[in-house]
Amino acid sequence: MKFNLRDKTTLIIVITSLIALVTAGLFISRRVDIAFERFLEDQVRLFDRMQEADPNTLQPFPGIRRFVQIRQEAPHQQLEEQFVREVWRGLTLAGIVAVGMSFIIGMLFSSLITKPLVRLKKHIAKVKQHEYDDRLDMKGSDEIAELGHDFDELREELGRVEELRKDAVSDLAHEITTPLQSLLGIVEGIEEGIYDGKEKVEDMKTSIEQLRRMIDDLRLFSHARAKVRDVDLQAIPFLQFIQSTCAAVFFEAEKKGLTVGIAVSADATIRADADMLAHILTNLVKNAMQYTKQGSIIIEAHGKEVSEFSVRDTGSGINAKDLPYIFERFYRGDQSRSRETGGTGLGLSIVKEYIDQLGWQITVQSEAGVGSEFRIKTQ
Numbered sequence: 001m002k003f004n005l006r007d008k009t010t011l012i013i014v015i016t017s018l019i020a021l022v023t024a025g026l027f028i029s030r031r032v033d034i035a036f037e038r039f040l041e042d043q044v045r046l047f048d049r050m051q052e053a054d055p056n057t058l059q060p061f062p063g064i065r066r067f068v069q070i071r072q073e074a075p076h077q078q079l080e081e082q083f084v085r086e087v088w089r090g091l092t093l094a095g096i097v098a099v100g101m102s103f104i105i106g107m108l109f110s111s112l113i114t115k116p117l118v119r120l121k122k123h124i125a126k127v128k129q130h131e132y133d134d135r136l137d138m139k140g141s142d143e144i145a146e147l148g149h150d151f152d153e154l155r156e157e158l159g160r161v162e163e164l165r166k167d168a169v170s171d172l173a174h175e176i177t178t179p180l181q182s183l184l185g186i187v188e189g190i191e192e193g194i195y196d197g198k199e200k201v202e203d204m205k206t207s208i209e210q211l212r213r214m215i216d217d218l219r220l221f222s223h224a225r226a227k228v229r230d231v232d233l234q235a236i237p238f239l240q241f242i243q244s245t246c247a248a249v250f251f252e253a254e255k256k257g258l259t260v261g262i263a264v265s266a267d268a269t270i271r272a273d274a275d276m277l278a279h280i281l282t283n284l285v286k287n288a289m290q291y292t293k294q295g296s297i298i299i300e301a302h303g304k305e306v307s308e309f310s311v312r313d314t315g316s317g318i319n320a321k322d323l324p325y326i327f328e329r330f331y332r333g334d335q336s337r338s339r340e341t342g343g344t345g346l347g348l349s350i351v352k353e354y355i356d357q358l359g360w361q362i363t364v365q366s367e368a369g370v371g372s373e374f375r376i377k378t379q
Helices: 005-053 064-072 074-128 143-191 197-226 238-245 247-255 274-290 335-341 347-358
Strands: 234-237 259-263 269-272 296-301 308-313 361-367 371-377
Touching: 074 143, 143 197, 197 347, 234 238, 234 274, 238 247, 238 259, 238 269, 238 274, 247 259, 247 274, 269 274, 274 296, 274 308, 274 347, 274 371, 347 361
Parallel strands: 259 296
Antiparallel strands: 234 269, 296 308, 308 371, 361 371
């Protein structure tokens, strides 16, 4: 039989109450005996006063004087004193037993409650030392067990984030090193007369552009996380906004041989923060372009007042195991594919930050080898 924390607490209260009631009962029993003696004495004194005032007064309680007299005779008085002593011994013993039982029961139940908490504290200390492999595996179904299960989930998540952080440092080092090595090789070649500086200008610009993009991503993500300004909502002509904001990205996509389409009516408007919406659109289109070798990228929305829009591609898609994590910073599922496309892994994290600040929702449908669709609900 399983008990939750409430049941255990209730049981402790009931047992403690029973012990208290038994102890109180014994105490009350003694007090009643004393009160009865006083009552008898008061009745005798009252009877005496009434007899003095009127000898013909009937006795209110027949036989009461004889009862009191018997109680006052030596043998009966000794028996009564012995009885009182036995009662007090019983009360003392009952008190000792009650205290002992309360202590034992309290220790048992407090152990049941505090033992898992002590284990949890030890595991928290391990997590502080960045040890994420040891599971708590707390048994039971009460609130403390649920807390243990939640801690295990959090520990696993922290461990995964720690691995992500280490991978991110390695990836960033790789991404930064590649263009730097390229620049260094070109400069050394020019110094040694192997290259003509003018011939390598484009290669140098390409390497510098790669570094600039990485720095921009890091700066933009830091800016989004910091929430440095308030959201400024306004009605924006959606089609014109897409065309002007994404023109450069569309140009790159077309150079790559991709078809870009905008399925949005000319009079469609969207209520959004212009700066945030620009970052959302450009990052989604860049992400689609990176993982689409051939095919198309489509931005689609319906209605005059846009409440939902999507960015769809026919690229390599996302594996099911990677879908829950694609909005986490620095996450890149297929490492070999990531090496080909480059980048910091921050693009979708930036999108998610701005989506949350706008109070919107974003969902993803994807199939490996078929393509992906990012759908944003603005209401």
